[in-house]
Amino acid sequence: MTNIRDLAREAEVSVTTVSRVLNDHPYVAEDKRRAVQDAITKLGYIRNQTAVQLSTGQTKTIGVMLPYVDHPYHAAILHGIAQCAFEEGYRFLTWQTNYIASHEQTVLQALAQREVDGLIVVSHSLPVDEILRYEQYGPIVFCEHHEDVSSVYINHYTAFQSGLKTLQSFGHTQIGICLGRPDSTNSRARKQAYQDTVSPEDTSWIYQQALTIEDGADIARQWSNQSCRPSALLTASDHVAAGIILELRKQGYRIPEDLAVIGFDGSDLAVVLNLTTVAVPYETIGRQAFFIAISDNWRDHPQIEIPTALLSGLTAVKVKE
Known part of the structure; x- marks a missing residue:
């Protein structure tokens, strides 16, 4: 199996340079970055994600707890999360719970077992206090308002x-x-x-x-x-x-x-x-929740209220006198 030393020999650079390229370090000369990328392609290098997790302590994965993936409200929030995950180089795992408490407990156990770096709770049936017991394992962000928790919500x-x-x-x-x-x-x-x-x-x-x-x-x-x-x-x-x-x-x-x-x-x-x-700008809720989940200040329990707007149509008009 190809390792980073093989890449270093092929690209004629140091192992440190290869490591910096793999971790998107900004301070790498463009010709060396290109040489490493060419070596990756030529040797068919596949990164060992488990090894990365062991060395960094991060999975680069965010968990999402939601009751139904096909509900428009939940799906729109999930879309906002997915957009950010793609842009920031993260993966996300989605658990559909159907508001079943045991299913929600399974999601919380995934956070406790370090399968994800943080958790976004779109909607839930478990009491908030019970969910927050797992905050010791990583950030938990709610997509509804609760006192003294990280949340992005509409009023x-x-x-x-x-x-x-x-x-x-x-x-x-x-x-x-x-x-x-x-x-x-x-x-x-x-x-x-x-x-x-x-x-x-x-x-x-x-x-x-x-x-x-x-x-x-x-x-x-x-x-x-x-x-x-x-x-x-x-x-x-x-x-x-x-x-x-x-x-x-x-x-x-x-x-x-x-x-x-x-x-x-x-x-x-x-x-x-x-x-x-x-x-309701649900995608904005998802995006903001994602950024709190990966930020360093999640322990401060930031709360962001997202405004709504009334859109006029033809299904509600003034009563004729």
Whole structure:
């Protein structure tokens, strides 16, 4: 098997120079760098990654814990992480947990066993304190807000409140909301925004477990069967909004005349449906989380809030007087 001494002989340089080229050291003469690279190609040198890990104490790999890889919200964050990993010469390992606690424990064990240098938690079911027990093994960055942890997040309270106030400004007083997992940090913030802005006690127009297009269609059928129903809905995601809109149009209802709908994400689906939506730069969240995970200041527990923006479409317009 070819080693760095073989490369040094072939390139007619020192072993130190070969090591510097392999580690992308900036201070190497261009002709020597080229000679080493030519030797690598000629001799078919393959770097021993295990040896690199033993010598540096780093895997150059970041772990990503997320419940579903095919959910648009999670996938967009993952895309931002992947872009940065490629740019910075890192690998990333993705674990889909389906919100199963034992699966999340497996991911944490990978950090403890030094399979990854750090961990980005996109969403989770385990208590935060239990996850943070593993911070002794490396950086853990959350993509949602928690006190005294490294996190990159949007303020779901203010983001949801902006959508609710938009519906109120359009003349709606009978407003409902859709939530994902009712006990999640994000859903609790969204529900609180609803109670503070629209209705402090009434929960009859709070639709739960809204995660997919199919869930949106189920909510639409539930809405159409209610004797007293809201005139506007702020949904948990653009996909939920799409399910509501498509199902109600199938039943002959008009959007927004019969029901105004605002989505949440700012996805490509919102563009296709000309959907009014609260746009979230999820890729930015992923990128910022990655840079915290590989930085030296992660122990300071930096927290970065990412702003959202309301994008106007045709699914929520002013009520005609």
